[in-house]
Amino acid sequence: MSIVNPASNYGTVTIVGVGLIGASLGLALKKAGVVNKVLGVGRSADNLDQALKLGAIDGIVDLVDAAKQSDVIVLCVPVAQMRTAFEVLEPHLESRTLLTDAGSTKGDVILAAKEVLGKKACQFVPAHPIAGGAQHGAGAAKVDLFQGRQTIICPLQENSPQDIALVEGFWQSAGAIVKQISGVQHDAIYAAVSHLPHLLSYALMASVVNSEDAEQKLHHVGAGFKDFTRIAASSPEMWRDICLANRTPILKELDQYLAMVSHLRTLIANHDGAGIEKIFKKASQARQDMDGF
Numbered sequence: 001m002s003i004v005n006p007a008s009n010y011g012t013v014t015i016v017g018v019g020l021i022g023a024s025l026g027l028a029l030k031k032a033g034v035v036n037k038v039l040g041v042g043r044s045a046d047n048l049d050q051a052l053k054l055g056a057i058d059g060i061v062d063l064v065d066a067a068k069q070s071d072v073i074v075l076c077v078p079v080a081q082m083r084t085a086f087e088v089l090e091p092h093l094e095s096r097t098l099l100t101d102a103g104s105t106k107g108d109v110i111l112a113a114k115e116v117l118g119k120k121a122c123q124f125v126p127a128h129p130i131a132g133g134a135q136h137g138a139g140a141a142k143v144d145l146f147q148g149r150q151t152i153i154c155p156l157q158e159n160s161p162q163d164i165a166l167v168e169g170f171w172q173s174a175g176a177i178v179k180q181i182s183g184v185q186h187d188a189i190y191a192a193v194s195h196l197p198h199l200l201s202y203a204l205m206a207s208v209v210n211s212e213d214a215e216q217k218l219h220h221v222g223a224g225f226k227d228f229t230r231i232a233a234s235s236p237e238m239w240r241d242i243c244l245a246n247r248t249p250i251l252k253e254l255d256q257y258l259a260m261v262s263h264l265r266t267l268i269a270n271h272d273g274a275g276i277e278k279i280f281k282k283a284s285q286a287r288q289d290m291d292g293f
């Protein structure tokens with residue numbers, strides 16, 4: 001590892017997938033002054049040009065050059081693209097290079113890293129910033145996206161304490177508050193608090209759009225509908241990949257949710273006001289309490 005002082009410089013950092021998350025990370029690292037240069041790998045020339053113009057990256061490389069030149073490589077592509085990225089990187093990956101990622105699911109990415117990187121999997125410290133938004137592409141990047149927000153890291157048994165500390169410091173230098181949990185815990189928790197809400201938001205939007213009087217309804221929406229469906233404007237590719245990658249925990253949460261909706265349906269059909277209010281009171285209190293932490 002060529003990083004001399006991890007607290008102050010991460011050398012040459014390559015971001016693979018310079019979209020909302022990747023470009024925001026580039027901007028944050030450069031603003032923090034903790035990198036010599038940030039290189040970008042992408043699949044769309046227009047998006048990479050935009051990232052260059054915004055100053056999120058200093059140059060464009062391909063994955064093979066990234067493997068040879070970088071001190072840190074951050075995979076910020078949709079989770080279904082991670083395996084291919086590991087496959088291209090592996091033969092050229094220098095032992096000094098650290099890998100981390102921003103993927104919203106961890107089990108599938110960790111499995112791909114172990115299967116493809118083999119012994120080199122010790123160089124990969126999985127991560128997930130809990131910050132983002134419904135917009136996508138470099139044009140949506142924000143320098144302070146990670147500021148004061150959690151980034152979860154899910155270290156592998158193969159990782160050295162030094163590499164875990166380096167990756168922790170790396171995300172902290174972008175402004176994040178880093179927490180460690182296992183990949184299994186991560187996927188169970190985020191199925192409930194991130195993946196399910198996105199699925200429900202898409203489902204509500206799709207249900208209204210597919211209804212006969214969709215236009216009429218959409219012309220009359222208020223803040224409640226807009227709040228609930230804000231995240232239905234998110235990247236369909238990214239969320240397709242997340243749903244498929246984390247399907248077992250998502251299906252568990254979805255079944256639990258459907259049971260609650262079905263119970264509420266019965267209470268409404270039975271004019272059971274007390275039953276409805278009991279559930280709403282508990283949910284309302286929990287939602288108000290959440291603002292306190």
Ligand SMILES: NC(=O)c1ccc[n+]([C@@H]2O[C@H](COP(=O)([O-])OP(=O)(O)OC[C@H]3O[C@@H](n4cnc5c(N)ncnc54)[C@H](O)[C@@H]3O)[C@@H](O)[C@H]2O)c1
Pocket residue numbers: 016017018019020021022041042043044047076077078079081102103104105128129130131132133134135136137138235238242
């Ligand atoms: N958007 C969020 O709220 C959010 C939050 C946390 C983590 N994430 C995760 O971060 C990653 C990136 O999400 P995003 O919101 O920045 O998406 P995005 O669509 O804004 O950016 C992804 C970028 O990756 C590029 N890309 C796709 N496949 C590629 C490939 N094979 N090689 C090189 N580049 C490729 C795309 O062209 C795009 O520029 C995803 O894994 C996502 O699950 C997203």
Ligand SMILES: O=C(O)C(=O)C[C@]1(C(=O)O)C=C[C@@H](O)C=C1
Pocket residue numbers: 103104129130131132133134193194195231
């Ligand atoms: O801010 C938003 O719009 C988000 O949806 C961000 C959000 C989430 O909170 O669910 C989305 C996906 C992630 O992997 C992490 C964060």
